[in-house]
Amino acid sequence: MKRTKLVNQLTELLKPFQISDYCPNGLQVEGKEEIKKIVTGVTASQALIDAAVEKQADAILVHHGYFWKGEDQCVTGMKKRRLQKLLEHDINLLAYHLPLDVHPELGNNAQLGKLLDLTYERPLEPWNKNCVAVKGRLAQPMSAEAFAQRLEEKLNRKPLVNTAGSHLIETIAWCTGGGQNFIDLAASQGIDAYLTGEASEQTIHSSNEQQIHFFAAGHHATERYGAKALGEYLAEQYQLDVEFIDIDNPV
Structure with a gap:
């Protein structure tokens, strides 16, 4: 599936334009144009990114992405390492916060x-x-x-x-x-x-x-279940290879 088509389908499904949120919803980091393999998870942590690289994913779809209101805008440290890994491997990052809650x-x-x-x-x-x-x-x-x-x-x-x-x-x-x-x-x-x-x-x-x-x-x-269900929906509707990876978190 083309990246643009996937984003358009998710926009139609989740309607992020109807909700005022604390972060951008949709495509947060642009990667390769053709998407075949998607990894879903709760948060776009380094551990999830590393797992997606290992799985040779074309896109990561999460509930908690990046660029939150009030966040330091400088690309340094942890943020730099995360973004660098995504860009090095040309992986798309898509995130839906409140639209996925509701x-x-x-x-x-x-x-x-x-x-x-x-x-x-x-x-x-x-x-x-x-x-x-x-x-x-x-x-x-x-x-x-x-x-x-x-x-x-x-x-x-x-x-x-x-x-x-x-x-x-x-x-x-x-x-x-x-x-x-x-x-x-x-x-x-x-x-x-x-x-x-x-x-x-x-x-x-x-x-x-x-x-x-x-x-x-x-x-x-x-919050483990929304991203997982969304991934299963995409797999069924568009015959995409989608895998949910649960990065355990005690909080």
């Missing part, structure tokens, strides 16, 4: 909900269809302890859990990655529990004082 089928939130058997109902901000946090419910109410066990089994890591009361979980809000600040909005809507990737010091106080169970299951662990 996609209703392939997105991180949708895929995590599917993995955990959560039923999606609406964006946590009902007026904002691109809200990166969502509201849903469990098929059967369960205790916070039982849900924590489900998280550990499905994500292969022990979550940080703050049990806030004895109530069962029926309704739940979630946001993959660093979405801990949405806990107050979830609590204001009377939702039983909130799930995200990370926690801040104040998150636990919000959980305790507003009686909303809280789970932080890891930024990386909760």
Whole structure:
């Protein structure tokens, strides 16, 4: 597939032009024109780039790319080494941040909900269809302890859990990655529990004082599934050779 066609198809699918983001979405580093082999992953780390070189990939497709707002613009050190490796091997880098979080089928939130058997109902901000946090419910109410066990089994890591009361979980809000600040909005809507990737010091106080169970299951662990699903979609639709590589990260 030609690079331009791939970028156009991803633009049509993910609609990054509809979302204000903290980084450029789409083609971030231009490589070879013809794309046959794609490596997908969560973050465009040096380890993922090295793996893509070993796999002789023509493109890398990730959730976390480069050129974030507020980032030092100088191409030195780690940034220089990463870019140098991409350019030396003529590898395209494509990154989709918030557009991949919110996609209703392939997105991180949708895929995590599917993995955990959560039923999606609406964006946590009902007026904002691109809200990166969502509201849903469990098929059967369960205790916070039982849900924590489900998280550990499905994500292969022990979550940080703050049990806030004895109530069962029926309704739940979630946001993959660093979405801990949405806990107050979830609590204001009377939702039983909130799930995200990370926690801040104040998150636990919000959980305790507003009686909303809280789970932080890891930024990386909760965002493994969007890039993987997107790659599988591309493989099926366009007969591309796509491989997901999980560079483990405990955060």
